[in-house]
Amino acid sequence: MSKNGTNILVVDDEVGYRTVLNNALTERGFYVKTACSGDDALEVLKNQEFSVIILDMKLPGGIDGLELLQKVKEQYNTSVLIMTAYGGIETAVEAMKRGAFNYITKPFSLDEIILNVDRMIAQYNIIEENKYLHSELEKAFGLKTIIGNSREIQKVLDMVSRVAHSAATILITGESGTGKDLVARAIHFTGNRKNKKFVVINCATLSENLLESELFGHKKGAFTGAIQTKMGLFEEADGGTLFMDEIGDIPVSVQAKILRVLQEGEFIPLGDTLARHVDVRIIAATNQNLIKKVQEKDFREDLYYRLNVINITMPPLRDRKEDIPLLTKYFIEKYNERENKRIKGISPDVEDGFYQYHWPGNIRELENVIERAITLTNEAIIPLHIILPFVKKAGGNDMFWDELFSLPYKEARKKSLDAFNTKYVMNVLNKNNGNVTNTAKEIGIERQYLQRILKKYHIKSGQTV
Numbered sequence: 018m019s020k021n022g023t024n025i026l027v028v029d030d031e032v033g034y035r036t037v038l039n040n041a042l043t044e045r046g047f048y049v050k051t052a053c054s055g056d057d058a059l060e061v062l063k064n065q066e067f068s069v070i071i072l073d074m075k076l077p078g079g080i081d082g083l084e085l086l087q088k089v090k091e092q093y094n095t096s097v098l099i100m101t102a103y104g105g106i107e108t109a110v111e112a113m114k115r116g117a118f119n120y121i122t123k124p125f126s127l128d129e130i131i132l133n134v135d136r137m138i139a140q141y142n143i144i145e146e147n148k149y150l151h152s153e154l155e156k157a158f159g160l161k162t163i164i165g166n167s168r169e170i171q172k173v174l175d176m177v178s179r180v181a182h183s184a185a186t187i188l189i190t191g192e193s194g195t196g197k198d199l200v201a202r203a204i205h206f207t208g209n210r211k212n213k214k215f216v217v218i219n220c221a222t223l224s225e226n227l228l229e230s231e232l233f234g235h236k237k238g239a240f241t242g243a244i245q246t247k248m249g250l251f252e253e254a255d256g257g258t259l260f261m262d263e264i265g266d267i268p269v270s271v272q273a274k275i276l277r278v279l280q281e282g283e284f285i286p287l288g289d290t291l292a293r294h295v296d297v298r299i300i301a302a303t304n305q306n307l308i309k310k311v312q313e314k315d316f317r318e319d320l321y322y323r324l325n326v327i328n329i330t331m332p333p334l335r336d337r338k339e340d341i342p343l344l345t346k347y348f349i350e351k352y353n354e355r356e357n358k359r360i361k362g363i364s365p366d367v368e369d370g371f372y373q374y375h376w377p378g379n380i381r382e383l384e385n386v387i388e389r390a391i392t393l394t395n396e397a398i399i400p401l402h403i404i405l406p407f408v409k410k411a412g413g414n415d416m417f418w419d420e421l422f423s424l425p426y427k428e429a430r431k432k433s434l435d436a437f438n439t440k441y442v443m444n445v446l447n448k449n450n451g452n453v454t455n456t457a458k459e460i461g462i463e464r465q466y467l468q469r470i471l472k473k474y475h476i477k478s479g480q481t482v
């Protein structure tokens with residue numbers, strides 16, 4: 018282990034001990050500082066962090082060893098080795114309770130000190146490395162990866178931070194590409210299970226039998242092909258989170274077993290007789306309408322309620338179009354980095370097109386469009402003609418959209434505004450059985466204004482969409 022940069026603070030009021038420890042540790046390549054009292058030590062600690070402190074329990078002046086230990090443990094990730102005089106075992110026990118790494122009784126051999134110090138540094142390094150890894154994980158999967166300022170997405174973020182620390186089961190619903198995966202990860206990696214595993218299973222891609230053996234595991238010989246005993250994902254996720262993606266596709270037979278895990282925290286691996294107990298937080302996601310599946314008896318009602326303790330509904334992108342500029346910027350930066358490009362933004366007609374488009378593939382579609390555009394262009398501002406083929410394709414047979422893109426800007430804008438007015442007004446009017454007064458009230462405009470729109474677009478009140 019490299020000792021370079023490893024700082025040790027020796028705190029002792031006896032100059033003899035300070036000198037001996039200083040010399041011995043410096044000789045072994047450590048960087049050593051000494052302090053002769055608790056107050057002195059606190060002064061030194063203000064300016065510098067130490068991996069290890071070797072601390073005498075009996076110190077003169079205002080602050081004794083135990084108090085200093087407590088202060089250090091509250092503020093730093095430093096490992097503390099306690100030195101006590103012969104007979105000071107009670108203090109030593111108290112020090113251990115307050116988080117000391119170990120204690121040694123005076124007089125001690127230098128070997129004893131070195132042995133302890135090496136172990137303390139190893140532990141310190143592991144903790145530091147873990148802290149670093151976790152901050153990296155949080156950067157990659159935490160709340161900050163969910164981009165958006167709209168009220169809709171802020172509501173989701175608020176919910177995520179409120180539920181992250183609980184163990185309650187969460188059901189995330191929403192159309193494809195709205196960020197369900199992203200949210201599931203953010204919940205795990207910001208919550209108190211972040212040091213444990215985040216295990217993912219996609220329930221849609223596995224056959225009934227395979228799904229069962231994946232989830233619950235099996236014993237060797239449980240079925241043809243079970244050549245080895247295999248641990249299931251519930252067990253693998255013990256203490257952590259199991260993300261069950263596409264939960265709507267679970268066969269009814271497997272649903273009962275999942276219900277049991279949710280209710281009793283236990284299950285039996287295939288071919289086994291012994292139940293396993295686990296503590297797993299379940300996050301489930303689906304883009305299907307589970308209530309409808311319950312009505313059609315495709316999904317157990319009791320399981321639905323067990324899963325839906327907390328519901329997070331992801332808004333489709335078309336309902337939070339104000340986030341499009343921010344998301345666009347975010348994805349441009351992301352793919353600039355990957356492609357080593359310096360694209361600055363999108364042209365105003367692309368901006369307008371993005372705003373009007375209905376994004377059936379939601380954020381995934383927006384990301385894909387930008388990814389492809391960045392791969393293909395070297396212009397500083399992404400022009401419309403680069404975007405067109407992808408959006409058309411992604412939008413499927415959206416004739417209206419295709420047609421818009423072939424028009425000059427002003428004409429296209431007018432056309433889409435007309436289409437919006439017609440569709441919007443007809444829709445609400447229809448809901449209000451053609452009653453103009455009620456319709457105007459519902460959408461928050463004057464009756465006269467609504468009349469003008471109706472006249473302009475030749476809409477008769479009472480007409481249906």
Ligand SMILES: Nc1ncnc2c1ncn2[C@@H]1O[C@H](COP(=O)(O)OP(=O)(O)OP(=O)(O)O)[C@@H](O)[C@H]1O
Pocket residue numbers: 162163164165191192193194195196197198199200303304344380381384
């Ligand atoms: N708010 C957001 N900010 C940044 N990126 C996002 C956001 N929402 C989604 N994405 C990105 O969009 C893509 C699709 O998101 P995700 O996979 O989470 O969607 P999903 O709802 O799970 O879709 P599906 O139902 O198809 O599984 C991912 O690359 C994700 O990183």
Ligand SMILES: [Mg+2]
Pocket residue numbers: 197198262
């Ligand atoms: Mg997903």
